[in-house]
Amino acid sequence: MFSEYLHKLNDLQNAAKAAKKGKWLDDDTQEQHVRNVVWTLENRRHLLETSRREPIDAVVEYVRDGSTLRVLLLPSFTYVTVMITGIRVRQLMIDSAFGEFVFISGFRRLYATVRC
Incomplete structure (x- = not known):
């Protein structure tokens, strides 16, 4: 085998x-x-103006909590932090008891293609 x-x-x-x-x-x-990855975005307003407020393809790279995501915008390969409002999420203290829960819930959203 x-x-x-x-x-x-x-x-x-x-x-x-x-x-x-x-x-x-x-x-x-x-x-x-x-690929040339842009790690810091100097002019955020320019990003909004160039997208003309249309959805942008992105890949979720990191989930900090239920309302904060680190995404990679495509095709420009720009990393941005997206903070979603209007979502009520319990704040969990990350210790050994909740570590696995946070990993599993975050893993479901990782590397998912989204439009933001």
Whole structure:
């Protein structure tokens, strides 16, 4: 069983080498596949004006609590913190008893594609 798994991984690695994908990509085309991530947004008003108040595709990267999310805006790869109003969420003290609960509830929202 384990040798079949390693054999399959080896076949996939050889296929990636032949197709020049991943770390076997040519050096001259690597720069085209690197995304420039904007970690801090200097002009928030400009973001609102360019979106014309239309929904923006985003991926939820981190859930701080029920009303605060860290999202990655697509296709500009800009990280923003979204604070949702009008949601009533109990404030939990994170200790060993609530750690698993917070992890499970946050995990359900992580990496979900949303429109904000």
